[in-house]
Amino acid sequence: xxxxxxxxxxxxxxxxxxxxxxxxxxxxxxxxxGHRPGGETHFRxxxxxxxxxxxSRLERHRTVNRILAEELAGGVHALAVHPSAPGEEAxxxxxxS
Amino acid sequence: xxxxNEWIDSQVKSNDVVLFMKGTPDFPQCGFSGxxxxxxxxxxxxxxGVNVLADPELRDGIKEYSSWPTIPQLYVKGxxxxxxxxxxxxxxxxxxxxxxxxxxxxxxx
Numbered sequence: 001x002x003x004x005x006x007x008x009x010x011x012x013x014x015x016x017x018x019x020x021x022x023x024x025x026x027x028x029x030x031x032x033x034g035h036r037p038g039g040e041t042h043f044r045x046x047x048x049x050x051x052x053x054x055x056s057r058l059e060r061h062r063t064v065n066r067i068l069a070e071e072l073a074g075g076v077h078a079l080a081v082h083p084s085a086p087g088e089e090a091x092x093x094x095x096x097s
Numbered sequence: 098x099x100x101x102n103e104w105i106d107s108q109v110k111s112n113d114v115v116l117f118m119k120g121t122p123d124f125p126q127c128g129f130s131g132x133x134x135x136x137x138x139x140x141x142x143x144x145x146g147v148n149v150l151a152d153p154e155l156r157d158g159i160k161e162y163s164s165w166p167t168i169p170q171l172y173v174k175g176x177x178x179x180x181x182x183x184x185x186x187x188x189x190x191x192x193x194x195x196x197x198x199x200x201x202x203x204x205x206x
Contacts, residue, residue, distance in 0.1 A: 029128075057179060057183045057186060057187070058177075058178075058179055058183065061179065061180070061182065061183060062164075062165075065165070065166050065167075069166065072166040072167065073166065078129065078167075079167065080129075080181070080182055081182055082182065082186075
């Protein structure tokens with residue numbers, strides 16, 4: 001299973017998201033620290049889940065970090081996350097310059 | 098508490114605003130660290146930049162200190178505020194400016 005598929009599966013299981021986009025942006029970071037051939041190093045996650053309602057920004061990110069602890073400790077170099085609750089403006093996570 | 102943990106704690110508590118980052122404020126070595134530097138510079142906030150690439154023990158230690166797996170990490174008045182995503186979202190929503198003012202961290206004249 002690819003890392004992308006694993007991230008999707010873990011988040012889908014844990015948070016029952018209404019919307020989930022996991023985007024492999026590794027190609028944007030060719031030559032940058034942490035990049036390796038074959039990609040799967042830099043991801044962006046846009047996720048909408050009722051779990052996030054009533055949680056602070058920090059709590060939302062900690063929730064995602066906990067679910068993806070294994071991936072973050074292993075091969076994933078960078079993870080941009082935009083967690084929102086249903087009904088909030090869905091603004092995509094930004095990318096590093 | 099390990100010596101590294103104590104050192105981090107002293108940095109966080111003795112500086113109003115501390116950014117643990119990859120590289121230095123003048124030469125960020127990661128796009129995410131660079132984004133936070135740009136925001137702090139834009140707001141003209143005085144801060145102390147700590148380069149975690151200088152010491153592997155520090156790089157691991159800071160993740161343990163805050164139970165936060167990634168870098169950069171911003172601390173204001175001893176409190177962990179967040180990483181790149183959170184700082185950018187707060188800045189865009191105007192909340193970062195409010196939080197800094199609330200904590201009595203004034204922009205440099």
